[in-house]
Amino acid sequence: MAHIEPFRALRYDPSRVALSSVATQPYDKITPEMQDRYYARSPYNLVRIILGKPEPSDSGIDNPYTRAKDHFRDWRQGGILRQDPEPSIYRYLQRFSLPGPARKAPAQVERQGFIALGKIEDYPAGVVFRHEQTLARPKADRLELLRTTRAHFGQIFMLYTDPEREIERCLEPGQAPGIEAEDEYGVLHRVSRISDAGVIARVCGNMRDKQLIIADGHHRYETALAYRNERRLERQSATGPGKHSEDPGLQPHEFVMMTFVNMDSPGLVILSTHRVVHGLANFSPERFRRGAGEFFSVEEADHEISAERAAVMLKEAGRAGTALVAASKDRAFLLSRPRSPAPTFQNVGLRQQGLDVVQLHKALLENVLGISEEAIRDQKNVSYVRDAGEALSRVRSGEADVAFLMNPVEIRQMREMAFAGEVLPQKSTDFYPKLLSGLTIYALE
Numbered sequence: 295m296a297h298i299e300p301f302r303a304l305r306y307d308p309s310r311v312a313l314s315s316v317a318t319q320p321y322d323k324i325t326p327e328m329q330d331r332y333y334a335r336s337p338y339n340l341v342r343i344i345l346g347k348p349e350p351s352d353s354g355i356d357n358p359y360t361r362a363k364d365h366f367r368d369w370r371q372g373g374i375l376r377q378d379p380e381p382s383i384y385r386y387l388q389r390f391s392l393p394g395p396a397r398k399a400p401a402q403v404e405r406q407g408f409i410a411l412g413k414i415e416d417y418p419a420g421v422v423f424r425h426e427q428t429l430a431r432p433k434a435d436r437l438e439l440l441r442t443t444r445a446h447f448g449q450i451f452m453l454y455t456d457p458e459r460e461i462e463r464c465l466e467p468g469q470a471p472g473i474e475a476e477d478e479y480g481v482l483h484r485v486s487r488i489s490d491a492g493v494i495a496r497v498c499g500n501m502r503d504k505q506l507i508i509a510d511g512h513h514r515y516e517t518a519l520a521y522r523n524e525r526r527l528e529r530q531s532a533t534g535p536g537k538h539s540e541d542p543g544l545q546p547h548e549f550v551m552m553t554f555v556n557m558d559s560p561g562l563v564i565l566s567t568h569r570v571v572h573g574l575a576n577f578s579p580e581r582f583r584r585g586a587g588e589f590f591s592v593e594e595a596d597h598e599i600s601a602e603r604a605a606v607m608l609k610e611a612g613r614a615g616t617a618l619v620a621a622s623k624d625r626a627f628l629l630s631r632p633r634s635p636a637p638t639f640q641n642v643g644l645r646q647q648g649l650d651v652v653q654l655h656k657a658l659l660e661n662v663l664g665i666s667e668e669a670i671r672d673q674k675n676v677s678y679v680r681d682a683g684e685a686l687s688r689v690r691s692g693e694a695d696v697a698f699l700m701n702p703v704e705i706r707q708m709r710e711m712a713f714a715g716e717v718l719p720q721k722s723t724d725f726y727p728k729l730l731s732g733l734t735i736y737a738l739e
Contacts, residue, residue: 295421296454296504297413299549300381300494303487303734304445305473307376311338314475317483317732320448320510321345322432328478338374340732344439344447359442366443375735382489383497384409384734385465385472386553390481390727392563393681405561405727408465408497409449409485409734412506412552414515414522422452423507425712427720428516429671436517444738446518448731449553450511453709454504456556464496481727485734501554507712509555509725518550551736553729557705564705565724568685569654569698570677574663577695579625585662586620589638589653590629595619597626601682604699612701616650619699620658623689632657643716649707650700651722658698671720678721 306316315336318324321344324332332341342365346358369375387406415421440446456462465488472486488494508515525547555562586592595607604619611617611630618629638656639647646652659665665675677694679685685697703723711718 296501296506298383298498298501298554299411299413300383300489300498301411301549301551301736302378302381303384303409304370304375304377304737305734306338306732307373308473310374311336312475313473313733314477316340317475317477317730318344319477320728320731321436322513323728331478338369340447343443344731359438362439363442366445370737377737378487378489380489381494382487383494385486385488386729386733387484387486388481388561388727389484390479393479393565393726403561403563405555405563406462406465406559407553407555408461408488409551409553410497411549411736412450412452412554414518414548414550416519421505422515423505423712423715424512424515425507425708425716425718426512426722427671427717428512429720432513433517433520436514437520440517440521441524446514446551446736446738448511448514449551449729449734450515450518451509451725451729452552452554453507453509453557453562454501454554455558455709456500456504457558459556459559461497461500461554462556462559464493464500475730477727477730479727483730483733505713506552506554507557507709509723510728515550522547546738549736551734557709562705563726564702564708565680565726566682566700566702567721567724568679568682568700569659570679570685570688570694571659571663571665571675571696571698572677572688572694573675574665574695577622577663579622579696582620582622582662582696583625583627586627586629586658589632589657589661590616590618591631591633593628593630595626595628597621597624599626599686601686601699604682604686608699608701612650615648616653617701618650618654618658620696621686621689621699622696623692629658643714645707645711645714646716646718649703649711649718649722651703651719654698654700655719663696680724 306313316339318332318340324345329341332339343362346361348358385408389402389404391401472484474484476482583592607628608617616632620627632653670676682699688694689697708723
């Protein structure tokens with residue numbers, strides 16, 4: 295099923311640059327403020343490639359994509375990036391504390407996986423499964439970067455199931471310590487190279503019967519899929535069908551860099567992604583309360599509710615099913631025990647109807663507040679915030695109309711949705727922590 299391969303990664307030379315000064319969060323998590331910090335941190339920071347700044351003079355021959363290509367070429371030629379001497383896989387360990395109210399959990403959590411190449415598969419093949427919707431604009435941006443640089447700089451976060459943890463045990467014994475970096479969230483990232491052919495063979499062999507779920511990186515996976523299809527067509531045009539001298543299934547563009555994590559292991563954490571709604575005409579908390587009452591049991595809560603108190607309320611109410619906290623500038627409500635009319639879910643599968651995020655989108659965002667699916671996809675009225683305190687701050691400052699706080703999607707729910715072929719609204723899951731970009735780089739040529 296899953297075809298895994300070792301590869302000769304390009305990696306930053308630790309004698310030239312410190313990894314912590316050049317690695318970044320994934321491109322879609324980089325705010326303008328973070329981009330500025332990354333630019334100032336090092337002239338070799340990866341942000342210059344994966345999310346370069348536009349310039350007023352940009353043109354078809356000089357733009358963020360062409361500059362990314364130039365940086366990549368120069369850093370390779372100058373020895374900033376060096377290619378490992380032999381095909382390897384890379385053990386990837388992350389040690390972290392949970393952010394926000396969740397920090398009441400054990401102080402330190404550890405998550406481990408490994409980085410390797412995974413063969414790109416069409417979804418109908420039943421090897422790779424998605425669980426979230428994707429948007430056209432980010433995919434177009436990533437495809438242009440891939441066409442120009444012909445390299446992958448971040449990993450797709452892939453989940454597999456292995457209750458006996460056989461694969462993890464293959465990676466642990468006798469491995470030398472690797473390079474490490476601490477990111478801006480206090481997460482320790484450690485990468486160790488494994489070139490032992492026997493270990494690699496056992497890992498790849500044990501992965502052959504696995505099905506994979508994309509945890510993070512849906513846009514980048516579908517970008518790699520589109521690029522693979524482009525290259526296949528180019529090869530067919532250049533040589534004609536059936537005339538390739540090499541196995542077309544083993545061409546570099548048939549693979550993408552992935553980090554594989556066992557979803558049966560401790561340390562796999564999904565956080566909530568709260569919704570903040572802004573820009574509504576004549577929003578009224580009282581009108582919202584009446585509208586929400588058609589879909590939920592609505593209880594008034596303290597309008598000065600804290601993020602910590604909201605987390606406790608959500609956890610307690612969530613034991614019986616869906617629970618949401620809606621907070622405006624001077625009102626707050628606990629919404630639970632949904633009684634949504636059937637027409638609201640006429641195009642939604644039964645599995646999804648029990649998920650808080652789907653109840654929120656279909657009943658409240660679309661029906662009560664009248665925000666269209668298209669507007670939600672384009673983030674015209676809805677922003678996504680990990681920190682509940684920040685969400686509450688935005689409405690209390692008048693920056694937003696209403697914030698919706700919720701419990702996270704459970705790993706079990708996400709797995710059931712993905713294997714059933716169902717997809718959730720964007721930003722339904724927030725796997726924490728993110729995989730750093732720049733730990734390993736996969737150059738296609």
